[in-house]
Amino acid sequence: MGFDLNKCYSHPGKLLKVHLENVALLSKRITSSDATELVSLFHDIGKVNPNFQQKLNGSCPKGYDHHAYLSAYAFLIFLIKNPDIFKALVPQGFNSNNFLISLITIVAKHHGDLPDMIPNDGNPILSGYEVSNLYAFLDKEHISFGNVFSELLGIEASMPSSMEEDRIRLFF
16 A cells, blocks of 8 residues: 555644655754654654544544554665665764664654663563554555655655565564
8 A cells, every 4th residue: 555645644734744844854954964854754654554644534543543663664664675875874883783773763752752772671672562563554554655755755665575574573
């Protein structure tokens, strides 16, 4: 299922594409970090979720109606399918794996408390309950973000193969 960003809303009466572009523009004024700009573009992209759109319109949808973890999932797909872009984002001297985990966590948890990012402290960074609900939704809906990537970033992105999909799910 593809999405038309010109028909999805971030908030009542506010187009999602406009919201994402405005947040990215604001981030560029505040910081010179390309990673921050990209996180800004993806932080609410999960609002394309048809159930979220129904909820926004005042309906009570049946099924997964959240957006943050779906946004993080789309961001991870984008980064995996565009490794050169990701490599360019990683600051000199940073561990790329830890940087990736940090970016994905920021997107997934942007409405809640960010967890302590202490490795091996025994506490999961992401909610297992939220992840399992996300996967049930993805298995049912067969979501495709390809057109969203091209509309937002002007990049023609392919979607992950089944092997890459398994890698993405292992990440969460």
